[in-house]
Amino acid sequence: MIFFKRCFPSISFVLMFVFGLLVSCNKSSKYRDLPEYKFFNLQQQGWKSKRVTQFVSDINYTATEVPIQYYLLKDNQADYAKVDSLYQVNSKERIIEVEFQHTSEADLLLKDHTNKTYKDAVKYIAFTIEKDFTVITSSNDTIPCSGVNFERNFKVAPFKRVLLYFNDIPPNDHIKLIYQDQLFGNGIIKFNLTDSPLKV
Template identity: 50%
Template sequence: MKGLNKMFCFLLFFLFIFCEKEKITTAKDLEIRVRYFNLEKIGWKSRTYIQTVDDIVFAATEVPIQYYLLKDFGKDNLAKIDSLYEENKRERILEFTFQQQEEKDLLTKSFTGLDYTDAVKYMSFGLEKDFYVVTSKKDTIACSGVTFERNYKIAPYQRVLLFFSGIDPNEKIQLVYTDSLFRKGTLKFKFKDPNTQIAL
């Protein structure tokens, strides 16, 4: 009888621990879901800054890293997304778009002074050196990579993704672009609010 009581107490203790762990996991999951919902509700790409020089529109958009994590991994395992975000929260991804106001192809010789193939190569491999970020602490961070999204003349714009590393997630940043391709000078895009205001 004593052994049965000990076993019953052990089972009750185990059940209590399991239920508490499940409650904590559920509360954490709910908290993560609410944060992502709020981030999605304000608009993933709501921080866009635009400048027009002559007839070319330059647009810089800071996209939260969670957007890309959710896009790649889905919403099934938000704890994994949260963990990946924590590992990569010092990274910043900026979308940069070039568009001619009359929707002409900007990579033609009339805009770049280069053959079309050379302009595409520059967008793919040379553009990285034209961008850097200045933090509110006056640190200068070079662009660590560029991905040129080829649209094969389907869309009326050219877009690149810019990657920056080692930036405090609470840091306000300013993107500086020295335009060597279209020769429009230096453009500055000041992002006023860091994404971590509502991020994980």
């Protein structure tokens, strides 16, 4: 009896801990499907997949997958239900951010690096570069780039960045980005985006 009295506080603590754990597990499964919960998880992951960098001829080529919810949320501030429904419609689309940066932080669009005039290099990276990118899916389908957006930073940042858009990729597929570098002439560069897609 004395032993039971001495152990009772610790037994009740263990029972309360187990009960609290069960309640919290039940609660988390209840809220797991809410859009707010999904976006909180994406925010905790930093919104992006792991950056994959390849270094060729003094240029760092970096590819990062960005979930489309990030861009949908920017246009529909705090309307999580609307963003979630838009995502369901567009769940087979992928956005990949690619950055190019010279080791000396030189402007990569200068003729020294592209063999084009500055104006022609800007045109190429803004429009024509999309034909240089494809994605290979887990099922070995080859998906061409369907669009590109060159983010102009007006020489404020030391890198050049493009956003690439791809369609018809199953949401759970891992992808490999293939770049046939026609702008800087460094051949075929591959990025295994194995940790994407990000989990929501």
